[in-house]
Amino acid sequence: MTAGADNPLARPLAALARVLDYPSATLQAHADELADILCVLSELSDAERTAVHAFIDDLAQRDLLEIQARYVDTFDRGRKVSLYVFEHVYGESRDRGPAMIELTRVYREHGLESHTRELPDFLPMLLEFCAQLPEPDARAWLVETTHVLQRISVRLSQRDSGYASAFTVLLRLIGAEPAPEGLTEMAGKEVRDDTPAAIDDVWMEKPVTFGPGEAHTNCGATRQNRPEPDTGSAPSAHIQGD
Template sequence: MSPRVPTLAYSEDTLTQAWQSASILLEYPDQQLLARMDLLTKVADSLPVKLGAGLRATIDHLLRQPLQVSEQDYVDTFDNRRRGCLFLTYFSNGETRKRGLALLRIKQEYTRAGLVLTEDQLPDHLCVVLEFAATTDQRAGLKMLLDNRAGLEMLRLHLTDIASPWSGALEAVCATLPPLKGKDREAVQRLIDEGPAQEQVGLTPYGTPELAPTSGGV
C-alpha cells in the first residue's frame, strides 16, 4: 500500500530535479562536484524561482571559494555541530534506542524498492533520502522527509543562522514541502529549545534482530 502523503505544489519532474540537485550539493565537496556545476546551474535556472534560487545560492557560493575552503567548511558545518547533523532520525530520536528502529524502517523501504546501500551508508542521511526520493520512489521518499520534517526545519534554520554555503540547498528542499503548521511547528520549536534526546544506556545497532520489522516487512 502506498504511503499516505499530501499532494505537493510541484510536478514529479520538478521534484526529481530539485531533490537530486540538493542531494548532490549537500555531499562532501570534491572535484567531481565542481565538474557538475555547469549542469547543476542549468537545472537550478530551469526550476521555479522558489526552488532554483536556493540551489543557485549554494552553487554560486561554492564556485566563489577554493575547494579546500569548502571542504573545511563542510566538516565544520556538518561533522562538528549537533544542530548541523545530516542524519535525519537523529533529530527526532537523538541517541536513543528508538533511532535504531527508525533506521531499520527506512532501510526496509529501500529494500522493498530494490535499493542496496553500501556498508558505509546510513539510510537516514539526507543525501541518500533525497536521491532515493528523486530516482527510485518519490512517494516513499517524500514520506521520509515529512516524517522528519522538524529535523529538516531545524537544520535549515541552523544553516541560515550561521550563513552556511549550504543553507540555500536546504531552503530549496524545504520549499518543496507543504507549509509548516500545528504539530510540525511545535516539534520544531521543541527541538530548538531542548535539542535531540539523549539516553544514558548503550544503543542497539539498527540492523540487529532485537529491532523487529514493521508489519509487511521485507
C-alpha cells in the first residue's frame, strides 16, 4: 500500500509515528524535517507550536541513550500512559487476545505485514496505518481512539512530559480537545503507577506462573533490542477509552 497521497493527514501522522516511537539515531537525524511538518499545522496555537518545536529540538540535541532512557521511564514503567491502545481498553482481560487477532486481520486485509516484535495495538503502528488511508477512513480510525488519547495526553501533561505536545498535535488533527477539564481534574487526583513503590506493588501482587501462558502485554523490556519499526499497521474496530 502506498502512502495516502490524497490524505492531508498523511505526512503529520507519519511524523507523529516517528516522534512517538522508541528514539533512534534516525529520529535525531530527521528531527528538523519532523519539526517542519508538525509546526506548520494550522490547527495548532502559537503556544502549542512552540512546545512541539522545543520538544523535537530536545530529542535531536540530547544524547541518544538519555532520550531512550527517558522514553522507557515515560511509557514502560506503568500502564496509565501506555502506547498500547488496547491496554487502556481491555487491561489484562482475555478479550484483548481476540481484539489483537482481529486487528492483525485488518492489517493484512490492507496489505500490511508487520516485521517488528511490537504488538499490533502499538500507537505508532496505528498512526502509520492511518497515514496510508484516505482522509475520511484515517479520521474514522483515529476518532475511535479519542478518549484513550485524551487520557494519555492529560496524564503526560500532569507529569510535565514533552511527549504531551505530540498528543496535542494528534488530538488537534482530529478535532478533539487535548485537555478536557474533567479529564485534567481526574489526572490531577490519580495516584501515579510509575513510581518505584507502585511498581513494587505490581510485582508483589503478580502471581508466579510456570510454563506457557498468555502473551505479555508490555514489550518495554525488549524495546531496546527490537528492529526499526515497519511502516504499516492499524487499530481495531471498536475502541473505547478506559
